[in-house]
Amino acid sequence: MIEISQISKSYEDVQALKEITLQVNEGELFGLIGPDGAGKTTLMRILMTLLLPDTGEAKMNGFDVIKDFKKIRHIVGYMPGRFSLYQDLSVEENLNFFATVFGTTVEKNYDLIRDIYYQIEPFKTRRAGKLSGGMKQKLALSCALIHKPKILVLDEPTTGVDAVSRKEFWEMLKKLQKKEITILVSTPYMDEATLCDRVALIQKGKILDVDSPRRITEKFPRKIIRARSDEMYRLINDLRAFKKAESVFAFGQYAHFTGIEDNVETTELDIYLEKLNHKNVLVEEIPPGIEDVFMSMQEQAVSSE
Amino acid sequence: MANDHLTFDVHKGEIFGFLGANGAGKTTAIRILCGLSSPTSGDVNVAGFDIYRETEKIKKNIGYMSQKFSLYEDLTVSENIQLYAGIYGISAKKRKEKEAELLKKLGMGEARGKLIAGLPLGWKQKLAFSVAIFHDPKIVFLDEPTGGVDPVTRRKFWDLIYEAANNGITVFVTTHYMDEAEYCDRVSIMDAGKIEALDTPAKLKEKYQASNMDEVFLQIAR
Structure with missing residues (x-):
């Protein structure tokens, strides 16, 4: 579960987040929907304990993002917006590296990543930097999952990805959700909102609405x-x-x-x-x-x- | 093989959508059409010029904008326009006239002396497009021009595209937004280096018995 209460964050003269309050329930597939510059990445980086909020507090499965940052890092998986794996390590080496850092092995948690990893396994000796966009995305997701996180945070995993790969990616997320992982995912594609259990519409650091996609459209009063x-x-x-x-x-x-x-x-x-x-x-x-x-x-x- | 026996024509004043999955060969084809890369074999004419012998003439007659890079972030709005106008040999007098007209149209008059880095993404994109057609090219190539922007900005950007096409500029555009494919006069869909489909959105939907372009794309590229 993710609990966000009154979080604000500014960079120099730009207020990136304005008193954000939000709750993501256990096992939910939750979407942060908003364009570039809305504050999605800032919010995710705060939850990932990579950035300190100016005011407000946030908890990940009960752990405070400031006081308990070390504990949080063990239970979360994060896929940043920019490809952040080691380009000059092979597919297999990257995966082993992340498993080792978290004190586990690929074999131990292979079940969780099998559906995703088998598609890039034939290329396991290839350097990560030489993979196509879609394959990089699958490797990054495998690496974010290899320590069996309780909460998975994905920052715009489908930006710049073609319509077919986007569809496949969301099918993978649905499968992961069944394995009792809480998923927070951001996207600039409005059509992907309908694939989430609930969404927050976010614009210029403010939340416009939080609800199920169906409720959001149903309660819209305009013709x-x-x-x-x-x-x-x-x-x-x-x-x-x-x-x-x-x-x-x-x-x-x-x-x-x-x-x-x-x-x-x-x-x-x-x-x-x-x-x-x-x-x-x-x-x-x-x-x-x-x-x-x-x-x-x-x-x-x-x-x- | 990145491009395998591609054959197609794009007409003057047409909005031509160039679609395909990641890695289908779109960027390779665009680089060839812009005169930046030579095909291994085949003939290409762009704006009436031959791709092998007349690359410099092609470059004068086309505009190019990509999502990744288009304007210099550490130059002001006006400096960027000056730079592009200078490269294309537009006189200072004409540039000043056009610049004033353009900034007025975009509602960006006050941003004239501001650095690009500090502008909202939507402004950058509109400006990047306007700069790409500042020298009145015959064709403009747009490589995923609307990635990541909000839905209102995305549509306002398409208003500019329609306007340019209406003024006789041929627009060659790639996108991952399938609703944008519907805005094109004709659409080609590439898969593994080949053009698998090329027609108007209406005819493609009829042929693949699909209710929208998203379904057409999924049938072809999956």
Whole structure:
């Protein structure tokens, strides 16, 4: 379990974290969702006892991040955002090194990493620096797990990773969760939020909301209308020019539209777009996704500053 | 083999999405198209110039932006623009005009004298893109331009891409965000050095009976 209470942290003139309070339950797969610069890495580094908070306290399975830092280091596994293994050691040497540091052996905990490690085992004599991105990621995860941690912290493990490898990585996390490991993972990909039990949406050092992904979208009060036509760029510009438009953004093959005070009807937009000679127009109301919610909260946070 | 018999055309003013898994050969292909690396075999024309004999002409007619590096962090906004304009031989008078116009459009007038290092990532990316097309190239190559940024900034960045394409600049873009693949006029998907699919997002979805590009990509690259 991770308990974070009123944590703040500043770097020179930037306040990276503003009174963060958060609890991650035992065995939970918890997501920190937010863009670059939101404060995700700072929070993780504090939990990993690599950085001291200015104020507030945090506990990892009951151990205090300041007083009990040595104990914490035995029960956590950490995969930093930047590849931090020894580039000039082989795959096997890296894994043995991390096992030895924690006073254990690869054999003893092989069960835990088998599903991940078997995919890179054929390359075990290759230097870590020569691995592809996806293989480095698997090795880093194996090394973070080799001492059988109770809590696993992963800092943007899927950034810059292609859609297929991302999917595989999340399948691995789901399997690890079944082995009673508490997992805290950060990501800038909003679609990955739906794969977590609960998420915290974080922006500029502040938590916007904490809940299950389903609850976050269910309780969102705004009406989202999506529209499609043959000309995306013109569609977006025309929708923005609509007199009752509040925000219009591209979402894949559609544009998502929110109107002022939510009183815009789909038929109004339909007629408006037909008049402007858009072809193959489709306008419909849809339930909001995580990304809609995040973007709306983000715009609100910006306008209230 | 990083690129195996690649054949494709990209049209003027088109937004062309260049997708593929990590290690599929995208970077190799882009380096060849930018005149930075020579193909082992095959013919390539970029902006009407031959990739073997006219690499310098190609370089004058293209812009390039990558997520990893684009602007000098320890130079100011204005100094970065001066540097790029200087490299592409734009006169001081013209540069000043365009710079004022650009900073006004981006709403960054006050940041003119600030170091790049202190700017928010979203600003850096918009500026990097604008600098990459400052010399009005025929083609701009964007290598994962939107990695890591927030969803609003990501979409505002695409507004700039649409605008550039609308002004006749050909946009060649790679991304790992599959919703962005939908914004392209046409998309190619590479796997193990080969182009496995090339068409409009609508046709690809029809062909692979998928409801979005994410599903198309997973079918091809998995």
